[in-house]
């Protein structure tokens with residue numbers, strides 16, 4: 257299977273309605289260029305600021321989420337698959353960092369709640385996502401019109417076991433909506449995308465918001481959304497400004513790579529193994 261994927265590295269504003277209509281127009285542009293899969297960034301509907309996230313939270317289960325309604329309409333209108341970045345989701349009195357995957361019929365095919373929350377303490381910079389969000393409780397891999405896709409949100413990329421699990425369950429592609437910042441982005445964002453792709457011989461697509469240098473944000477975004485192939489090759493990428501990165505995915509090269517270098521067969525299951533405790537969502 258061969259198709260175009262678009263990573264919408266959008267500039268996020270403080271006004272939700274504007275973000276929703278802006279994302280809609282980026283999706284339209286990507287679909288008009290022939291993209292069959294469109295990926296949005298982590299927290300595209302509102303600024304990634306712990307001070308205001310709660311005010312922007314949406315109830316996805318009650319079907320009253322303006323962000324997901326827009327994605328559903330867009331997916332159905334253009335007959336594409338959308339990995340809908342993430343939005344703050346409220347559910348049962350808790351807040352989650354949640355990604356919905358929508359099929360070309362506009363239905364939600366999967367919902368991933370960020371599993372690994374980003375708590376960091378560096379000199380002069382600390383960040384505690386777990387003060388605001390609750391933890392997701394399972395991996396998410398979904399069969400779509402454009403292959404079997406595993407989902408991780410940002411910090412989820414740091415934990416190789418999650419990607420290995422997706423590979424074991426047959427993933428062709430892992431999508432990571434993310435929003436790496438200036439302190440870890442430069443050194444690690446691309447490195448980890450390439451590592452997850454190489455470890456598991458699959459495609460990795462990572463989509464960030466654009467950096468807004470003018471905003472007085474407590475979180476400066478690194479950007480650099482990219483599509484990486486199974487040899488760790490960068491197929492398409494960008495800098496930190498708003499951009500729609502379009503790349504070609506050809507799943508037939510997965511088989512070639514896996515035959516050339518049969519890592520799965522070479523693994524020493526007699527010495528080490530990943531234990532899957534999840535229920536198989």
Ligand SMILES: O=C(O)CCC(=O)C(=O)O
Nearest residue numbers: 374410411435436437440
């Ligand atoms: O793991 C990191 O360095 C950054 C993670 C992050 O920015 C996030 O999860 O939002």
